Amino acid sequence: MKKKLPVKILDVVIILLAIGVTGSSAFAAYIKPQNTTQVLIQGADDQQWIFPLDAEETVNVKGPLGTTVVRIHDNEAWVESSPCKNQICVAMGHAKSKGDWVACLPNNVFLMVEGNDESGKITDIGAW
Numbered sequence: 001m002k003k004k005l006p007v008k009i010l011d012v013v014i015i016l017l018a019i020g021v022t023g024s025s026a027f028a029a030y031i032k033p034q035n036t037t038q039v040l041i042q043g044a045d046d047q048q049w050i051f052p053l054d055a056e057e058t059v060n061v062k063g064p065l066g067t068t069v070v071r072i073h074d075n076e077a078w079v080e081s082s083p084c085k086n087q088i089c090v091a092m093g094h095a096k097s098k099g100d101w102v103a104c105l106p107n108n109v110f111l112m113v114e115g116n117d118e119s120g121k122i123t124d125i126g127a128w
Contacts, residue, residue, distance in 0.1 A: 037098065037115035039077040041070055044108040053077065053096070053113060063107030070111055077111055079104055 037053040043061035051057050057072040058080075066083030076094040082104045089104035101112040 037075075037113060039072055039095070039111060039113055041077075041111045042109070043068070053115070061107075061109045063104070063109055065107045068104050068107050068109040070109070077113065078102060079109070079111070082107055082109070 039049075039051050039053055039055075041049040041051075041059055041061060044063045047061060049059055051059075051072055053072065053075050055072050059070045059072075061068045061070055063083075068082040068084075068089070069080040071078055071080045076096040078094040079089040079092070079102050082089050084104055084106040086106075089102055089107075089109070092102045094100075095102050095111060095113045098113055098115040101110065103110045
């Protein structure tokens with residue numbers, strides 16, 4: 001004959017607490033606030049960074065020619081300096097709106113601004 005184990009009130013409290021902690025952790029990790037605009041930076045050797053556009057960051061991206069410096073400040077992102085010969089990436093200016101991008105092709109550095117459209121859906125930037 002099998003013995004039935006009684007469920008105690010403390011067992012129920014621990015189970016509910018575990019479910020609550022798991023749920024709140026998943027919510028915090030996977031839910032982004034509406035109207036989030038982000039800067040995606042990709043460098044050589046599959047280096048990738050994602051920052052909110054309102055961050056204050058300086059990112060040193062290593063490439064085949066050397067280090068490209070990407071700055072994020074005042075809701076804008078740009079290539080501050082690059083070891084490439086023609087400096088077109090520096091001259092491209094600041095990316096500040098959804099879909100804006102800057103690329104340093106000789107040094108394999110790419111940055112793009114992505115964010116929500118008017119419907120609240122995150123824009124699809126495709127595979128890069």
